[in-house]
Amino acid sequence: MDAIVTKGLTKVYDKKIKAVDHVDMDIPSGSIFGLLGPNGAGKTTIIKVLTGLSDITEGDAWIAGFNVRKEPMRVKARVGWVAAEVILDDDLSAWENLWLQARLQRLGDWKDRAGQLLEFFELNDRRKDKVAGFSTGMRKKLEIALALLHQPEVIFMDEPTIGLDANVRRMLWDLITGVNRQFGVTVLLTTHYIEEADRLCDRVSIIDQGKFVASGTPSELKNRVHEDFVEIETSESVTAEKLSAIPGVSNVKSQGKAWVLRVPSAEETLPHIFQALRTDGIRRINVEKPSLESVFLDITGKHLDQAGADVQDFRKFYMNVRRARR
């Protein structure tokens, strides 16, 4: 059975901002699905409309067979959500945070499940400790535990590893896989980390400006691009014609101040490029081997992990922390 289905799912904010634009999804039960896209692509909005937090403008969606517009309460009972924002209460212990979550969701029988979750996330011996003293990784674990408390069939994770260092990120990848296997939960996560989508997800859709521009398993997506990309920034004297004439260059696209050349093999073509552009002052050169990054570059002409994206991540991360504390 499909855990999540959408048909022509569309969200327009304020009658003018089309954040999600006719998106079709069918995500099998028990899988891990990734929405990969740059800032502002519409990832969070998809989660908001699927969880009933925001209205659907057009189209339809079903979760575990229930219609999101017509049966919102049934849908809410079956979905968990790990927001990009921090939601824990620092002044409460791990156990008290679980208790609060159970109260908010009016859960009767929650203690066994809470115990199981603390065990699974290896937080059992810290259950009575205030969350204020938890590490980033422990906080993230507890947030996921809260989202799983009511035994949802589907869990949404909005940028689960944003702002985390590489070790904690890897630990979380293992945990997300573990949650998926152990609890049989379907996972929809958003990310703009290529490696995260590649390593973690059974299937990935690449989203740009509200539209799905490519979908498939990570290897299917990577197989779409057999060629290498050479990106160069040069002086103004260079033209597309000049670049197209270089032996081995099969396609030329301009991208702002730079050019993106498709070549069967960067190693073989680079000497020809240097030869042809001898007098044109190459300012920057970058080789991209087939990856989800080059798929994105090929389709949209843009980079996913733009320089500065990480800086932005941190800013967003700390902003969210501050907002949550207020």
Ligand SMILES: Nc1ncnc2c1ncn2[C@@H]1O[C@H](COP(=O)(O)OP(=O)(O)OP(=O)(O)O)[C@@H](O)[C@H]1O
């Ligand atoms: N409440 C809102 N009102 C108006 N516009 C909104 C609202 N929320 C999001 N948008 C707009 O919708 C678009 C998609 O935003 P969304 O937050 O879904 O992107 P995202 O892919 O999650 O980005 P990020 O990676 O930065 O989290 C953006 O243009 C954003 O400005």
Ligand SMILES: [Mg+2]
């Ligand atoms: Mg977002």
